[in-house]
Amino acid sequence: MARRDARHSRVLVVLVLLVAVAAGTAGAWRYGALDPWLGPATPTDPARVAPPEGLDLPAVVDPPEVAGPPSAPGPATARAVRRALAPYLSDEDLGPHVLAAVAPLDGAGVLLRSGRGRGELAIPASTTKVVTGAAALLAMDPGTRFETSVVTDGRGAVSGVVLVGGGDPFLARRPAAPDEPTWPERADVATLARETAAALVAEGRRRVRVGYDASLFTGPAESPRWRADYVPDGIVSPVSALWVDEGRPTEGSGRVADPARAAAGAFAAALRRSGIEVAGAPQPREAPADAEQLAVVRSAPLGQVVEQVLAVSDNEAAEVLLRHVGLAVEGEGSFAAGRRGVERVLAGAGVDLGRSVLWDGSGLSRESRLDPVALLDVLRLAGSEEELRPVLTGLPVAAFTGSLADRFQTAPPAGRGRVRAKTGTLTGVTSLAGTATDLAGHTFVFALMADRVREEDTLEARDAMDAAAGALGACRCG
Structure with missing residues (x-):
């Protein structure tokens, strides 16, 4: 199995979540969400700036001591997460089959796993690209060029x-x-x-x-x-x-x-x-x-390719990545070898896809089925492995970048810029999977999936899904 030797270096998961590339920083900067981790800008000493002529100023004195940064929030609770999501996930526009899973990004266990309708798997649509991107970075070095x-x-x-x-x-x-x-x-x-x-x-x-x-x-x-x-x-x-x-x-x-x-x-x-x-x-x-x-x-480099695939939901490039996974792991650049390669590298990294079945790399197949908890595990893996960082930095910022630039307009306003997520859209399917940092500083991974949406309810269902994800960013879930 041709797989690069991964360096299992733990990264600061909250920083990974929020550090964006290029224009992707817009949401985080607008809401100051990066400030606690990046620190203040380079200081300029006002005592060294000469005052204008004729202006008398008092001497510069040391300011009084100020309190340090706020202490870390207490643990998030399942009850608070459920309360934040419930009003939106119960929306009838989402149809009779809705799955939701939420977990801490930097911890173990699942805070919420809920469902409406029968079955614990759903059509993933383009959230499949999160799995494909992670598998590509597990199978090859992020610096690989084709x-x-x-x-x-x-x-x-x-x-x-x-x-x-x-x-x-x-x-x-x-x-x-x-x-x-x-x-x-x-x-x-x-x-x-x-x-x-x-x-x-x-x-x-x-x-x-x-x-x-x-x-x-x-x-x-x-x-x-x-x-x-x-x-x-x-x-x-x-x-x-x-x-x-x-x-x-x-x-x-x-x-x-x-x-x-x-x-x-x-x-x-x-x-x-x-x-x-x-x-x-x-x-x-x-x-x-x-x-x-x-x-x-x-x-x-492969890392940039993965980021772009996720940012704009590029179907063609995702399918090429699947073929490269097949080549790197199975020695064959085909759909079948790519699917086998994805399963092998994820299993080797400790991600159990369970009964999930993914037939392609883009999510275009309506025959694919994915367990939302498997998506959580892939996102958490990306938060703990430096080589997988592009999976998180490539996620669009809610209301600001990529495939989410024109969305979240009716979601809770405080959630905009605090959510990064991959969209999943087919006729009758609307999904979101990504990360959210709430107002108390808790960082979550989440997967929200609805795959029996009536065609006439498509836009309303999308808004309900955006609102649910936005509610995670807008809550204080401790």
Whole structure:
């Protein structure tokens, strides 16, 4: 089992919860939630600032002693948590099947496990990405980068090159414009083509044929557990180890039918712009085992990829991560190997999925079922392992960032910015899983799931779910 040696270093779980990357700090800063842990800003001594001319000021004296930081809150109670959530989880708009679980982030046990309707498992939708992201970081080092390369191919009448896909989920068609903000880092085939052209010219070659190799991933490109119209209707791309812009076309919406061929076409066009004559159209071609590498571009580090997947709920990138888990753990980049790999690495880390069944990495499958307590265990693991920190820092901040930027508008106002959560949305399904810090300083992990919502109640159910999560941040649950 190819798994990195995890350093089991305990981290300050509350700090992990609140420290955000880039714009993700907005909620925490707005409510001063970081102040107790980050401390005051660098002080400026007012005695060293000269007063304006003609102004008499009294001498600066030492201020009286002030009380220290407030003591840690007493333990949260199950009764207080239940009281905070009950008014919202009883909302009829959530439908007849609602599951909820809440636990301390830095402790053991479960404060609340409740349900309405039959069954202790629910359709997780995109909360599945929390599990996929954690599994990827358990299976690989957070600094792992995925390479897209170009190698020589001497077969045939015209010397050639092969574009080799390495499973970069965010490989782009072109580099970002100077005024275009990009995060995480992004490799692109236009840059790869320029570097390839320079290498070819240095060898005296100005005419090549182009092949492309997407054989890193195997098995079906779409899950048999997805709805039949997902790929034909352009809802999600066929999963490929080689694509640009996640399989989206240059114009319009939807997805291209063959992402690898489209990526090779974009690369060939960029080669031509760089002064290289390309013979014919790119063709699928497995790279020779002993081929010389001409050029390579590398993806963002895995930790950044996981953060982005969770922040914006990226289905395509989540499925690529599942394939990488399969490669790292099972030696095979397929849906089936990815599922087995997720189960193995989580079990090895002490997370019992129980009777949960996850058929993909994104949560698009309506046949998946997940125990909300398993989600709590994954989130708590992320709070105790430094290597898994991106699972928490990638969670959107309620009412401020990512997939929660336009939500929590009707939730308890004090909860905004104090909740970070991954959304889960399919027709009839609304879920949230993440972390919350209440007004007394208790930090929780939670999973709230409803999977029998009437279609006409979709927005009201989402608001009720937001309100329940917001109530955790707005309560004093001691």
